[in-house]
Amino acid sequence: MTKKVALVTGASSGIGEATARELHRRGFTVYGAARRADRLQRLTGDGIxxxxxxxxxxxxxxxxxxxxxxxxxxxxxxxNNAGYGSYGALEDVDIDEGRRQFEVNVFGAIRLAQLVLPHMRERRSGTIVNITSMGGKLHTPLGGWYHGTKFALEALSDCLRLEVTPFGIDVVVIEPGGIATEWGGIAAEHLEETSGGGAYKAQAAAIAASLRSEANANRNSPPSVIADAIGRAVTAKRPRTRYAVGFGAKPLIAARVLLSDRQFDTVISRATGLPRE
Known part of the structure; x- marks a missing residue:
């Protein structure tokens, strides 16, 4: 029997690397993608x-x-796992950086879907997995561009699912919560560079500290939790449309549904240690 083939983007570290390994373990022929193939040496040594x-x-x-x-x-x-978090006050973030955030997190994912869909339709089977975030359902301060991309990818995934279901193709959204990767530290550095010295510096300091928080890091789930959810989704006969997994994902998404905008703003402000007037 011919092995099924999977392409995982952003596979050089974190969730992407863990997912490539998990799918390989489940018997897929796995292609791990990154801008620089030399960063994938750990994977190629294991047959990916x-x-x-x-x-x-x-x-x-x-x-x-x-x-x-x-x-x-x-x-x-x-x-579609490739992505990053561009943090900074919306007033401060250069508009070209905002465009780049959408290019990486949204347009890249949908363009790859466009490229693989003709082949999936011909076979009348396939699964497209879009990694969004619990941040695609809720908001935090100084993360507007990042949240915007994740909200957008959630909506695009819903529309795509309706369009391709008649061709036997599944579209699955994975909504990670807090995951123990380099993501938080990188986002914090970008935040400080963007808004660390201006009108929003007090907020930037609070959010950067939250992103780097050792307490949060200790609670965060390992990338393998996301990889396992993806593995279950792509091998299920009828996968769920969404998998909210990892630290905080389910309770925070539920809170966003149950609380009013103002109430949720208060919860997030207190949780991230934002300064108050």
């Missing part, structure tokens, strides 16, 4: 195939998909 792919470059994405199809003849699973 490396693909150099920049999700902001159309030629790079086309070339990567063509390489996989020429090599394996099929793509059964696409895991």
């Amino acid at each position: 195939r490396a693909v150099a792919m920049d999700v902001t470059d159309d030629d790079s994405m086309r070339s990567g998909i063509a390489e996989i199809l020429a090599d394996s003849g099929r793509i059964d699973v696409l895991v």
Whole structure:
């Protein structure tokens, strides 16, 4: 029986690396993608195939998909994991940086879906997994561009699911909570560079401290929790449309539904230690 083939973007570390390993363990032929293929050496040593792919470059994405199809003849699973968090006050973040945040987190994911869908439709099967965040359902201060991308990807995933269901294709959204990766530290550094010295410096200091909090880090779930959810989703006969997994995901999403906007604002402000007037 021909092995099913999976493409995982952002596979050089964190959730992407864990997912590539989990799908390989489950018997998939796995292609791990990153801008620099040399950063995937840990994976290639374990039998996972490396693909150099920049999700902001159309030629790079086309070339990567063509390489996989020429090599394996099929793509059964696409895991859109590549992304980052651009933090800073909306007043401070350069508009070009806002555009880049959408290019990486949204347009790259949908463009890859466009590229794999003709092959999935031809086979009348396939699964597209979009990694959003609990931040695609709720908001935090100084994370407007990041949350905007995740809210957008949630909506696009819902529309895509309706469009491709008649062709036997599943669209699954994964909504991670707090995960123990480098993401928080990188976002905190970007926040301090962007808003650490201006009108929003007090807020920036509070949010950066929250992102780096050792207490949060100790509570955060390992990337394997997300990888396992993805593994279950892509092997299920009828996967759920959404999987909220990892520290805080389910209770915070539920709180956002139950509380009013003002009430939720208060909860988030207190949780992140924002200064008050």
